[in-house]
Amino acid sequence: MVDLDNPAPTDDLHAEIEQFYFAYRGFTDRADRILDKRGLGRVHHRILYFIGRRPDVSVRGLLDLLAVSKQALNAPLRQLMEMGLVGAEAGAQDRRVKNLRLTSQGRKLEAELTEAQTRHLRAAFDRAGAEAQRGWSAVMGELVKG
Amino acid sequence: MVDLDNPAPTDDLHAEIEQFYFAYRGFTDRADRILDKRGLGRVHHRILYFIGRRPDVSVRGLLDLLAVSKQALNAPLRQLMEMGLVGAEAGAQDRRVKNLRLTSQGRKLEAELTEAQTRHLRAAFDRAGAEAQRGWSAVMGELVKG
DNA sequence: CTATTGTGTCAATATGGTTGACCTGGATAA
């Protein structure tokens, strides 16, 4: 890790910007290290994650969530389907769309991947306290909206 | 933006993970868009940022902060020096080391770049309240430490 | 003198993304 002065809220929010940067870097590194062992990248993780969170999401929906081109999505998604981690069936009303779901294998890997991040977050929440956790979520919610 | 359910703290912290992901993505996008107009990338921003925050940092120090290889740092750093945004002078005790500093032009660009992120953060803090801001910082501090 | 360290550079390579063009097949409006 890196030496970081404690908050001491100043006007320019420089300290907070650094907190955000280093916190997110450490947060993603946890999963990345597990991913690397399996020859997978962040995209695979995000795909697994979002399909897990939004079962029956379409390819188009995934594209919007991930904010990448369909060409960038296609290869890793196909790979996950070939690995038997993601399944698809044609949509009921519109048979063009694919409804994507995790297989039981896929759910297992997704859980393992997310677990590292969950533990990391959980530990920070526990140390900072429930009130701080609520504040964190409130600010994050505003950032997402804004 | 993307539709996100409100916190409703569950056990698995999935909602919080998404908040983190989308919040950080939106956070960095602000600066990225400005950077793109000048043909610069995130690395340039980080270099400018950290030199601004830690004047007289060495190349080695920068490498540790950014966690990249020196080859990855070299090109953008040289570019910034050629653009007159970053200056260097030999260290006083050890003349091998470069003490990196922003020029007045560099400070101007850095401020402009960081301003977008600052405004974004500030707005979220204002909407969420001072107590939430303290909580956010406390959790982020724990994440950085952890 | 020798070894180590800070910096810079060349080369080869990997990864991950982009845009553009084109295709299939299913849905839908004229």
Next chain:
DNA sequence: TTATCCAGGTCAACCATATTGACACAATAG
């Protein structure tokens, strides 16, 4: 029906960003 649109898939060219390895040079430390 025909024309058009849309979801999805794929090929190609390209570009940005990163890596590791090897090497060079200058300066400091022993």
